Amino acid sequence: MTASAAPGSDSPRAQSPGPVPGADPGAVGPWLAERLGDPRWTDCTLSPIGGGRSNLTYRVASPAGAVVLRRPPVGEVAATAHDMGRERRVITGLAGTAVPVPQVLASSDGGPPVDAPCFVMELVDGVVPLGELPAGWAETGADRGRAGQALVDVLVALHAVDPEAVGLGDFGRPDGFMARQVRRWGKQWDASRESGGAVEQSTADALTGLAGTLAASVPTTQRDTIVHGDYRIDNCLFDADDPGRIRAVLDWELSTLGDPLADLGLLLVYWHEADDSPIWRGAQHLSSPTRLPGFPTRAEVAAAYAAGSGLDLSPLPWYVAFGTFKLAVVLAGILARVHAGMVPASMADGLDDAVDPLVALGEHVLAHGIDR
Incomplete structure (x- = not known):
């Protein structure tokens, strides 16, 4: 994972040694x-x-x-x-x-x-780009552009791996993957909604409506691949001296076999642009360095992925909307567990009013695409 966030510095993710939960x-x-x-x-x-x-x-x-x-x-x-x-x-x-x-x-x-x-x-040395890039790393627009291209290139490489050839042929059930994903996260949402108190009634109704819209319009999968499940810039560790090189992809807990465009759709949900419209800005509860000059736009990320993978991206808005739905359900689940006293209140820090904008973005993307 991370040993440094910039040349010669400790990772901002690492905390001071001492008693820690779950490991002695x-x-x-x-x-x-x-x-x-x-x-x-x-x-x-x-x-x-x-x-x-x-x-x-x-x-x-x-x-x-x-x-x-x-x-x-x-x-x-x-x-x-x-x-x-x-x-x-x-x-x-x-x-x-x-x-x-x-x-x-x-x-x-x-x-x-x-x-x-x-x-x-x-332990792999490198940089995990969080909300602010570390001083001295990817300071030029050209370097940030190379970092964005590296993200796309590694995602294309992942989706080009033959699961059978690497012993992962039985790693998941790709047939009907996206329909099952909608059902799975819909059930997660039902459980959170039944517990009460997670979100306002209007938001709950809108999230349920988005689930129904997605379930009724699942695209045909073009290719079955290994999918990461949470691919984004801060789940990648970049070379401290070369922003155009990713040294390790991290956090594979949601990986399986399925539709590769699910990875691309969620990546674009997390992607920020400097001149994002209010509908996009409202759904960005996590900070991202991709807003900085030099990083590609969402449209450029999609175009680069299409060129590398050969996939048809005409159904991409559905996958982006699914990404907003999935993330909204995750956040609603956290809020529900906090409301029920199952986890510390600190788990909800920064998540107040985060669900409704994600639902609104999902509806917007389905109606207008990713470029507006």
Whole structure:
């Protein structure tokens, strides 16, 4: 994962070492020492990486070096929502392809070292572009353009991988993938809505209406591929010295076999432009550096992907609208769990009034396309 956010600096994702939820250095260290064959791992420190709304990620440091540990969230979660085995398997399968991924070093199906499934992978140095680019990295428009093109190129490379050839032929059920996705996220929304208190009634009704519109107009899938499930700029680690090179794609917990345009659609939902219209700006609850001069526009990203993949992008607005729907359901679920007292209130920080604009954007894109 990330060891630096800019040449010579620590990642903004990494926090100070100390007690962390879900992982005890006294258990992790000896387990790593045994698995990696080096007793120097026994004396280790753990520091969390990321915000903790999804799978938990830790930087494990010791006299032997540093690695990354991934485990599911602490507490009860859906059976397949945070599947460590699937994430480990897809990273292992993609090793040696044109898709850059960290090397998996050790794994556990449960029990030690964290009383849950987990895996350990190499710590990759590089830059994770968050809301603000680190000083000294991609400072020119040309470099930012190269970073945007690298995002497209890696996505095209992922969707060109033959699942059978990398041992992932049974990694999912691609037939009827998008229809199942609409049903799956619709059921997630039903569960959140029934719990009450997540969003205003008008927003709830609009989100239900968007689900119905999507279900009634599912496009025909052109190609079945490995899909990442949450592909965006801050799930990629770029070379600290070369913004045009991605060193690792991260966070594969939603990966499966399915329709590649689902990845492109969600990427465009997360994409910001400097002169975005109010309908787009309203749905951007996360900051993104793609608003800076030099990054390609959404239309340019789509055109570059079409040129690389050979896919027909005429149905792309549906996939972008599905991306807004999926993200709205995720956020509504977080708000519902906070409202029910199931998770800390801090989980909803920055999410107030975030669902309605996403629904509005989905409706807008279906009616007007991605260019307005």
